[in-house]
Amino acid sequence: MTASDGPGLARSPGITYQQLLDADTHDVPEVLRLDHPRYLGSDDIPVTRYTSRAWHEAEVAHVWRKAWQYACRTDEIPEVGDYYVYEIVRDSYFVIRTDDGIKAYVNACLHRGRRLKDHDGRCSEIRCSFHGFAWKLDGGLQDIPGDWDFPHVKPEEWSLPEAKVAEWAGFVFINPDPGAESLHDFLGDIVDQFEVWDLERRYKQAHVAKVIDANWKVVQEAFCEAYHVNATHPQIMPYLGDTNSQVDIWENFARVITPGGTPSPLLDWQPTADEMMRSMMDVRHDQASPIELDDSADMRAVAAAAGRERWRAVAGDEWVDSMSDAELMDSIDYTIFPNFHPWGAFNRIVYRFRPNGDDHRSAIMECIFLAPYQGERPPPCSVHWLGDDETFTDARELGMLGKVFNQDLFNMPKVQLGLETTRKAGITLGNYQEAKVRWLHYKLGEWVERGRAEAGEVSVGLPGSESNGSS
Ligand code: FES
Numbered sequence: 001m002t003a004s005d006g007p008g009l010a011r012s013p014g015i016t017y018q019q020l021l022d023a024d025t026h027d028v029p030e031v032l033r034l035d036h037p038r039y040l041g042s043d044d045i046p047v048t049r050y051t052s053r054a055w056h057e058a059e060v061a062h063v064w065r066k067a068w069q070y071a072c073r074t075d076e077i078p079e080v081g082d083y084y085v086y087e088i089v090r091d092s093y094f095v096i097r098t099d100d101g102i103k104a105y106v107n108a109c110l111h112r113g114r115r116l117k118d119h120d121g122r123c124s125e126i127r128c129s130f131h132g133f134a135w136k137l138d139g140g141l142q143d144i145p146g147d148w149d150f151p152h153v154k155p156e157e158w159s160l161p162e163a164k165v166a167e168w169a170g171f172v173f174i175n176p177d178p179g180a181e182s183l184h185d186f187l188g189d190i191v192d193q194f195e196v197w198d199l200e201r202r203y204k205q206a207h208v209a210k211v212i213d214a215n216w217k218v219v220q221e222a223f224c225e226a227y228h229v230n231a232t233h234p235q236i237m238p239y240l241g242d243t244n245s246q247v248d249i250w251e252n253f254a255r256v257i258t259p260g261g262t263p264s265p266l267l268d269w270q271p272t273a274d275e276m277m278r279s280m281m282d283v284r285h286d287q288a289s290p291i292e293l294d295d296s297a298d299m300r301a302v303a304a305a306a307g308r309e310r311w312r313a314v315a316g317d318e319w320v321d322s323m324s325d326a327e328l329m330d331s332i333d334y335t336i337f338p339n340f341h342p343w344g345a346f347n348r349i350v351y352r353f354r355p356n357g358d359d360h361r362s363a364i365m366e367c368i369f370l371a372p373y374q375g376e377r378p379p380p381c382s383v384h385w386l387g388d389d390e391t392f393t394d395a396r397e398l399g400m401l402g403k404v405f406n407q408d409l410f411n412m413p414k415v416q417l418g419l420e421t422t423r424k425a426g427i428t429l430g431n432y433q434e435a436k437v438r439w440l441h442y443k444l445g446e447w448v449e450r451g452r453a454e455a456g457e458v459s460v461g462l463p464g465s466e467s468n469g470s471s
C-alpha cells in the first residue's frame with residue numbers, strides 16, 4: 001500500500017492510470033484526464049439492502065417511481081406509432097413516437113385496467129384488446145365502443161397518464177415522477193464528458209438479457225469494480241491493470257477506468273508479451289486474431305494500433321485515427337444512478353440492471369453493444385433472452401465476453417445465498433477500488449431518505465436507511 005494522508009487516499013502499487021496516459025501514442029481526450037476521487041466513508045453497508053422486502057419496497061417507492069431510467073434507443077421506435085414496452089418491478093410503461101415527439105404512457109387501460117401493450121410494435125391508435133377503448137397517439141381518448149353506456153366518462157379527463165420522457169445520446173429515458181428535475185439537469189456533466197464519443201451515432205448491434213438469482217445490486221456491483229478480477233477472472237491478470245483502476249465519483253454518475261495492456265500489480269511474476277497477448281485474447285470481445293509482439297514492445301501501443309486497423313473499414317479513418325491508445329484499450333465503465341452503464345470511448349458495451357419483476361432476490365442483467373457504422377444506420381437488433389439453462393457463452397454475439405460473464409455469473413447467486421445466511425450486519429468495502437459501490441449505496445440512501453421525508457412517512461425502522469445513506 002502506498003503512503004496516504006487520510007482515508008480513501010491510498011492507491012495500489014504500480015503505474016497510475018494518469019501515468020499510463022502520459023505514454024499514449026495519440027492525444028488523449030480531456031475527459032480521461034479528469035481525476036475525481038471522492039471519499040464517502042468506510043462504514044459497512046447493511047446486508048438488508050440486498051435481502052429485505054422493506055428495503056425493496058422503499059426502492060420501488062423512492063427510486064423506481066422517481067428516477068430517470070433508460071427505456072430504449074430512439075432508433076427502436078423510428079416511425080410515428082412505433083412503441084416499446086419498458087417494465088420495472090410492478091410497473092409497465094410504453095414509449096411511443098407521436099407527431100409531437102416521443103411520449104411514454106402508463107401501460108394500463110382506463111376502463112378496467114388491462115395492460116394496453118403486451119409487446120413492442122407499431123400502431124395507428126392505442127386500442128385495448130379487452131373491450132376496445134381506444135386512444136390517439138397523443139394520449140387523448142378516441143373511441144368508446146357503445147359510448148351510450150358511458151355518459152359519465154368525460155373525454156377531456158380520460159387522456160392516458162404519462163411519464164416524463166427525454167433523450168440523450170440516442171437513449172430514451174423515462175421518469176414516472178411528474179415533478180422530477182429535467183434529464184439534462186440530472187445527468188449534469190456526463191453530457192459534456194460523452195461529447196467526444198457521440199453514442200448517438202451508434203447502432204444496437206447486440207442485446208443479450210438474462211435473469212440471475214440475486215438482488216439487482218449484487219449483479220450490478222459485480223460490474224462496478226475490477227478488484228474481483230484476481231479471484232474471479234485470473235486468466236486476464238497478465239493483460240489487465242485491475243487494481244490500478246481509476247475511480248471517479250461525481251453527483252449522479254461515476255466511473256471506473258481499468259487499463260488494458262498493462263499487467264495486474266497483484267501478479268507476483270512478470271508476464272511476457274506472449275502471455276499478455278494470450279490473456280487479451282481471453283477477454284477482448286473485439287479481438288479477432290492474435291497480433292505479433294516481442295517482449296520489448298509497448299503492449300498498449302501495439303494492441304491499440306491493431307485495434308485501429310481492425311475498425312478502420314467499419315468506423316472510418318477519421319474515427320480510428322482520432323482514438324488514443326487509452327480509448328481503444330481501456331474499460332471506461334460509467335454508471336448513471338441508479339442502474340445504467342454506458343461505457344465510454346471505443347468499447348461498445350452498455351449494461352442495465354434491474355429487479356426481475358417484483359422479486360428482490362432475482363435480477364435482469366442486460367448487455368448491449370452499440371457499434372459504430374459508416375453510411376446508413378443498420379437496424380437495431382432485438383433482445384436475445386437467455387433461458388434458465390443457458391449461459392452467456394450461448395450468446396455467441398458477445399464473443400469472449402460471454403466466458404468472462406459466466407465467471408461473474410458463477411458468483412452472483414452465491415453472493416445472495418451468503419448474504420441471506422451471514423451473521424455479519426453489513427458488507428465491508430475497500431475505500432478506493434470499491435468506491436463506486438459505496439457511491440451507489442450513498443445515492444440509494446439519499447433517495448430513500450428524501451422520498452420518505454417528502455411523503456411524510458414516520459420512521460418504520462427501515463434497516464439501513466440512516467440519514468447519511470452510506471451506513
Ligand atoms: S379493459 Fe380496456 S377496454 Fe376494457
Ligand SMILES: [Fe+2]
Pocket residue numbers: 222228232233404408
Ligand atoms: Fe467480472
